[in-house]
Amino acid sequence: MFEKVLIANRGEIALRIIRALKELEVSSVAVYSTADRKARYVQEADEAICIGGPQPASSYLNMENIISAAVLTGAQAIHPGYGFLSESAEFAQLCVECNLKFIGPDPKTISLMGDKANARQTMQQNKIPVIPGSNGFVEDLTEIQTIAQEVGLPVMLKAAAGGGGKGIRKVTEFDQLAPALAAAQKEAQISFGDQRMYLEKVVSPAKHIEVQVIADQFHQVVAFPERDCSLQRKQQKVLEESPCALLTPAERQQLQKLAVQAMKAINYENAGTLEFLMDQQHNFYFMEMNTRIQVEHPITEEVSGVDLIKEQIRVAAGEKLAFKQSEITVHGAAIEARINAEDPAHGFRPQAGLVRKMNLPGGLGIRIESGIVAGDQVSPFYDSMIIKIIAHADQRPVAIRRLENALQEFEVDDLVTNQRFLAELLEQPEVQKGTYLTTYIDQKFGAQFEREQEAKEEQTHED
Known part of the structure; x- marks a missing residue:
């Protein structure tokens, strides 16, 4: 086991990793x-070192400063968390060159699966079903038009290096292809420095289902019960749950077998997530892979009983997985709500400011993940998430009720949040039954958001 690990991240996930390291009796270094x-995770770490200014490019994306901090403090490994450099093959390679263990897959695997078009091709080659579309990158508008005619509209143009809903455009008419391509390429170039695109047919209506996997250095791969991430707004997840209410045990087993097959084909190591679309006939289509831990990992931990962060660290240290696929079963149901400092009535515009007072919910089956306490500032420089509330119970309806109660109990002063919207979402019949699809929020709440925004704009004008 490592003696000291540096966490190349901030906030809630940094604090989560620090706690896992404490349980493993490993020293932690925060950057x-x-x-x-004055952040909470900085106070909790055994050591902390400043790596730059508030802009991410100056600090959490500054590879040289992070590596220097690891070397200076004598860390043997770096855990990247999620976001920032967690899926950077360049950073992972730099860790290798500096004799630091990157807690994640090797650089070649990150590069292969991080490029969405290459990942798609790799899955096709290994008999994993993918969404109909291009075989690799699309070079120009003519090729895009030809493929779109073959698979049929609507189609989705996607950035090869994409993530977070950026560099994506849905096209429903052929005359939209040219402007959509130009807009998606421009956004992809700004966000990722890579404007290569690929094309997929839109599988809709559909469920967005993902499978958490973890693999050790001895080629043992384990897939966990699926997560349903279909409640989305502009390709951003809002609520996640595990397992999916509509899957049968046989379908779950089929999906897990596909995930294990895919991971063994690429000799994957450490934690990752395969994302699928499930159509109305319950056919699964691979979309992409995240080569890191994800925001919603706690719901998988709750239904499986496995601490994924500790397993990541153990695997990176060269240990074998302590469990087999046959030992992974579904224990009840878990659902997670992300409370963000954002204004639903103004297009979910991010908010920033001082958290003067915050009351956290509690009770049986409630888990809280947060890097913020009263007196902290929600910074405009980073993600606006304040807290994750995870509810777990033996039965799905009970887990939902626990989350509803927790949302009512949670209080935060002087910040506009999406708390009321999340509570309203949980009350919807489709959410209660688990039948919601990826289009649900836009279809159900789109007009309401527009009305609220118009009302606020009118009020502002009157004032």
Whole structure:
């Protein structure tokens, strides 16, 4: 086992990793920007070192400063968390060159699966069903038009290096292809420095189902019960649950077998997530892979009883997985809500400011993940998530009720959040039954959001 690990991240996930390291009796090193100097995770770490200014490019994306901090403090490994450099093959390679263990897959695997078009081709080659579309990158508008005619509209143009809903455009008419391509390429170039695109047919209506996997250095791969991430707004997840209410045990087993097959084909190591679309006939189509831990990993931990962060660290240290696929079963149901400092009535515009007071919910089956306490600032420089509330119970309806109660109990002063919207979402019959699809939020709440925004704009004008 490592003696010291540096966490190349901030906030809630950094604190989560620090706690896992404490349980493993491993020293932790936090890195922080000048904006995070007083952050909770900085206080909890055994050591902390400033790596730059508040802008991510100056700090949490500054590879040289992070590596220097690891070398200076004598860390043997780096855990990247999620976001920032967690899926950077360049950073993982830099860790290798500096004799630091990157807690994640090797650089070649990150590069292969991080490129969405290459990942798609790799899955096709290994008999994993993919969404109909291009075989690799699309070079120009003519090729895009030809493929779109073959698979049929609507189609989705996607950035090869995409993530977070950026570099994606849905096209429903052929005359939209040219402007959609130009817009998606421009956004992809700005966000990722890579404007290569690929094309997929839109599988809709559908469920967005993902499978958490973990693999050790001895080629043992385990797939966990699926997560249903279909409640989305502009390709951003809002609520996640595990397992999916509509899957049968046989379908779950089929999906897990596909995930294990895919991971063994690429000799994957450490934690990752395969994302699928499930159509109305319950056919699964591979979309992409995240080569890191994800925001919603706690719901998998709750239904499986496995601490994924500790397993990541153990695997990276060269240990074998302590469990087999046959030992992974579904224990009840878990659902997670992400409370963000954002204004639903203004297009979910991110908010920033001081958290003057915050009351956290509690009770049986409630788990809280947060890197913020009263007195902290929600910074405009980073993600606006304040807290994750995870509810777990033996039965799905009970888990939902526990989350509803927790959302009512949670209080935060002087910040606009999506708390009321999440509570309203949980009350919807489709959510209660688990029949919601990826289009649900836009279809159900789109007009309401527009009305609220118009009302606020009118009020502002009157004032």
